[in-house]
Amino acid sequence: MNITRRQLLILLPAAAIAWDHILAGTPEASPNYNMTDHWWGMLMDITKCIGCGSCVRACQLENQVPDGYFRTWVERYQVTDWNIEYPKVDSPDGGKSGFPPAKEDVGKNFFVPKMCNQCADSPCTQVCPVGATFVSPDGVVLVDQKYCLGCRYCVQACPYGCRFINPKTETANKCTLCYHRITKGLTTACCEVCPTGTRQLADLRNPEDPIHEFLKTHSVQVLKPYLATRAKVFYYGLDGSVR
C-alpha cells in the first residue's frame, strides 16, 4: 500500500483523535444505581446529638481524612440567657474524642454536627476555574481529584468552611456524602455509626424515604439560609445562635 506524504498528513491527526477516544472508553456505571432517581441530603436532629464524636472518627477512617482535617466535625455551643449573638463555641479536635466538661456551668449547652451542606446552588463549584468540582446529577457536591489544581478558590468560597486542601495530594477535599457507599445502597459512615439517630441520610427524590414525613411534621432549618445556597442538610432543633 502506497501512502503519499499528503495522505499521511491527513491520516495522522485523525488517528490521534481516534486513539484518544479508545483510551477514554465509556464510564463504568454502578449496577442498579440510576443517578436521576436520587437527590441526596441529610437530616440532623440536634436535639439528639450527644457529642460522642463517633461520626468524626468514622468519617476519618472511611475516607482516609488526615489528622487535623475534617470532612465532618461537631461543635459545642454555650449560650448565656438572651445573648444569642455571642455564643461560646468550641470543637476540640473536631469533637473526635468527645468534649471535656464545660468551664462554666451557665446557660444553654448543646452540640451541633457540621459537614458539607450539599448545596444545590453551591458557591464552591461556581468558582472552580477548571471544572474539577461539581454538583452531580444526584445532588452531591464532589471533587474530581485528577482534575483539581489545588488553587484553593473553592476553600475560600464555601461559606460553611467545609473544604480543605489535603496535604498529601495538594488537592481540594470535602465530604462526598460517602458517595462510594450511597451508590451501593449503604448509608454514609457517619449515619451508620451515629448511636442516637441524630444523623439520617435522606433521599429527597425517593417518595418512600421517611424524610418526607419528618419534613411535613417538623420545623427544620438550613445553615445560613440568607445565602440562598439551597443547602440540603436540614437541621431540626437548630438554635438561633448557630452560625
Added chain:
Amino acid sequence: MTKFKDAGHLFRLAAVFLVGVVLFLIVRGLLVPKSFGQYGHYRGKAIAEIAALPVSYAGHQVCEGCHTDVLDVKSKGVHKGVACESCHGPLAKHADDPASVQPEKLDTAKLCVRCHEANMAKPRNFPQVASEEHSGDAACNSCHQPHSPAMTAGVSQ
C-alpha cells in the same frame, strides 16, 4: 476601479489562520477527556471513579447476617438502634474474610464513657453518669451487658 493586485497575500493569510484553527481543534481533542461535558462542565467519568472507592464500614445488615445471637439480645435492649460498628469499628475486611481478620477486644471502661460520660451539653433524657463516682476504674461490663445494658431486677440502676 482597478483589481486589488496582491490578493494572493490574503489567501495565504487565510490558509495560515485555517491551519491554526485545525491545529487548535486537534490539540483540544487530545487534551480534553472524552467524558468532559457528559453531565455538565466537568469530567463525567469522575463520578464513577468516586463511586468505585472501597468501603470500610460494612453496615449493620452485613453483621446481622452471621451474628444473629447478638442481634437477638440487642434488639430487645436500649442499644437496639446502635449499629455494631459504632463500638466495634470499621469491619468490612472482617466481613469479607471472617477467618483471618478478627475484630479487636474492646475495653468497656474506655468505650462506654465516649457516649455516657455526663456532660451538660447532652440532651437531658440521655442516660449519662459521672464515671468516676459511678464505677471508678471498673470495667462497665462487670455489671452491664453492653449489647443490652439495662440492669435486671434486683440491681438498682
